[in-house]
Amino acid sequence: MNLTQCISATCGASRSWSSCALGLVLLALSAGVHAETGAAQGRLITSAAIAVNPVSRKVYGVDEPGDSISVFDERTGTTHAVKVGNGPVSLAIDSRLNRIYVVNDNSDSISVIDGTHDTVIATIQERTGSHPYMVAVDYATSKAYVTNTYSSALTVINGPANTSYTLKTGSADGIAIDRRTHTIFLMTYESPKIRMVNPVTGAVSAISVGPHLWGMAFDQVTSILYVAHTLANNVVALNEKTHAVGTVAVGEIPCAIAVNPVTQRLYIVNYGGQTLSVISAGSHARLATLPVGDHPQAVAVDSRRNLVYVANAHGNSVTVIDGSTNVVVDTLPAGKNPYALALDSMTGRVFAADYGEPSITEISAPPAARLSN
Numbered sequence: 001m002n003l004t005q006c007i008s009a010t011c012g013a014s015r016s017w018s019s020c021a022l023g024l025v026l027l028a029l030s031a032g033v034h035a036e037t038g039a040a041q042g043r044l045i046t047s048a049a050i051a052v053n054p055v056s057r058k059v060y061g062v063d064e065p066g067d068s069i070s071v072f073d074e075r076t077g078t079t080h081a082v083k084v085g086n087g088p089v090s091l092a093i094d095s096r097l098n099r100i101y102v103v104n105d106n107s108d109s110i111s112v113i114d115g116t117h118d119t120v121i122a123t124i125q126e127r128t129g130s131h132p133y134m135v136a137v138d139y140a141t142s143k144a145y146v147t148n149t150y151s152s153a154l155t156v157i158n159g160p161a162n163t164s165y166t167l168k169t170g171s172a173d174g175i176a177i178d179r180r181t182h183t184i185f186l187m188t189y190e191s192p193k194i195r196m197v198n199p200v201t202g203a204v205s206a207i208s209v210g211p212h213l214w215g216m217a218f219d220q221v222t223s224i225l226y227v228a229h230t231l232a233n234n235v236v237a238l239n240e241k242t243h244a245v246g247t248v249a250v251g252e253i254p255c256a257i258a259v260n261p262v263t264q265r266l267y268i269v270n271y272g273g274q275t276l277s278v279i280s281a282g283s284h285a286r287l288a289t290l291p292v293g294d295h296p297q298a299v300a301v302d303s304r305r306n307l308v309y310v311a312n313a314h315g316n317s318v319t320v321i322d323g324s325t326n327v328v329v330d331t332l333p334a335g336k337n338p339y340a341l342a343l344d345s346m347t348g349r350v351f352a353a354d355y356g357e358p359s360i361t362e363i364s365a366p367p368a369a370r371l372s373n
Contacts, residue, residue: 145199
């Protein structure tokens with residue numbers, strides 16, 4: 001189950017007080033901003049709420065209260081909305097097909113948007129009560145994969161035809177893909193196992209790594225999946241090839257991870273510690289622990305410029321780190337409660353998804369971070 005739904009289950013059942021206390025703290029990732037924004041209680045949490053299409057240069061962000069997607073065109077500077085289903089929570093872009101897949105939790109559906117005209121061209125309906133949550137795209141196969149919190153299946157969307165089918169993988173929250181082997185990684189917050197799925201055969205392998213997992217990133221260079229282990233304050237490193245499992249100590253309540261594939265550095269956001277851990281992907285040595293803003297929740301890496309951005313959900317700001325020196329170089333104003341980030345790698349422009357209005361805010365990067373188009 002996802003975090004918001006997990007809180008109710010954890011504290012309502014005969015669980016340990018430590019688990020319940022952790023759940024209440026994690027609930028602050030969503031509930032803590034409600035008092036400031038007036039948003040409905042129980043809003044879901046996902047860092048996949050905003051993305052940039054590098055081909056069309058459009059930014060797509062979730063506007064959950066408006067049951068729509070906000071679209072910002074970088075070239076024209078204009079913004080418009082696309083109506084989707086009820087309660088959109090996450091999205092992913094297939095830039096090759098110019099399709100945007102939007103997960104609508106409250107209406108148990110996925111909206112498919114044609115990026116040329118920004119119109120919904122298909123709606124894929126899930127089973128009632130399945131609560132789809134996260135979506136990821138495998139560009140090489142033109143397939144989109146959607147996790148379901150209350151369903152035993154993973155939804156697979158065939159991009160060109162907009163048809164769908166399911167794989168019996170069990171319910172899941174987070175998802176990551178190795179786009180070379182096409183292996184799919186699934187995790188559920190309360191489950192101690194990461195599942196590796198073969199999308200062709202549907203075969204599922206489960207590797208035990210410990211419960212209370214959140215935030216995933218796959219390193220294509222090393223074939224290692226990194227998962228934030230919130231209760232243990234560490235990051236799990238799972239080798240896709242050998243299934244070997246290791247851990248790296250980080251800060252309090254790690255919740256988001258990003259990889260710089262060029263420098264082979266890992267960046268882990270520690271929500272509880274209000275810090276960013278910098279880890280070597282080669283040795284798994286901790287290189288630095290940097291202070292950021294109030295309750296950070298998301299991280300994005302600009303590998304071309306070696307800059308790291310951290311969204312401080314309760315600080316209404318974004319912290320900028322120089323990846324070459326591991327030094328905080330700026331704290332920039334963001335919108336109301338930024339909780340997800342997207343980066344245009346060509347221009348260096350950075351955008352935040354906000355709980356408040358507007359739902360998309362552009363973050364003004366330092367001049368040195370910019371490269372001409």
